[in-house]
Ligand SMILES: [Ca+2]
């Protein structure tokens with residue numbers, strides 16, 4: 079049984095015709111080849127330029143490596159153009175996702191030319207590098223505190239504490255409520271945009287802990303009265319803004335707050351004298367023996383005194 083080979087027009091016919099044409103007019107053939115090559119380059123180069131990932135092993139070479147303790151590894155999860163002017167981050171709704179604030183209000187100078195955004199940053203293919211950045215919500219003052227818990231994103235942006243939710247799961251907030259106002263000063267009255275409302279964290283006890291710089295607060299409480307604090311401190315309220323009260327004072331100008339397993343708050347502060355400005359840590363213990371322990375060093379916490 080013989081099988082007839084299928085004749086390929088590309089391999090058998092075209093070369094003969096091309097050879098014939100080349101013999102008749104070699105200059106024209108060479109010109110056509112150059113034109114074809116040029117269009118091939120024009121077609122391929124933009125595709126190649128658009129393909130490289132926005133963040134990945136290659137982009138890490140743009141930044142000096144971090145020095146980390148033995149057993150740790152630091153990688154660059156995201157950089158520009160995925161993110162710009164990042165001020166705070168919080169864990170996101172899925173593995174490999176974080177919420178992040180773009181602080182244009184502080185990052186672009188004294189004039190407010192653009193309001194802040196909360197973005198959802200995602201590593202969708204699981205390679206350890208972010209590959210998508212989308213606007214979750216916009217129109218904020220200088221965002222300096224962010225927390226995600228139970229489907230709600232809490233945003234601290236003086237003078238507001240705002241709660242966001244994405245009810246339909248499309249990655250964009252569709253519900254927004256200002257829970258509190260009067261935390262620090264609005265950006266129009268505070269050109270440096272510091273010393274106001276900053277860190278927010280949801281405690282293991284169900285309370286929201288709010289860090290406040292030394293601009294203090296004057297908050298109309300949902301219950302109908304006001305909470306006034308002169309100076310910095312840590313406030314506490316329910317996740318819907320009710321029951322706001324002062325958790326700790328005497329902390330001067332703190333920035334951010336963190337909790338350990340015993341709901342002991344830690345924060346950072348500065349102490350300025352005529353000669354120096356020093357930064358250190360504060361711990362605030364709650365409960366029946368509530369105590370404030372302050373230890374200010376040159377950036378290195380010492381053993382805290384009772
Ligand atoms: Ca990725």
Ligand SMILES: [Ca+2]
Nearest residue numbers: 246248250252
């Ligand atoms: Ca939505």
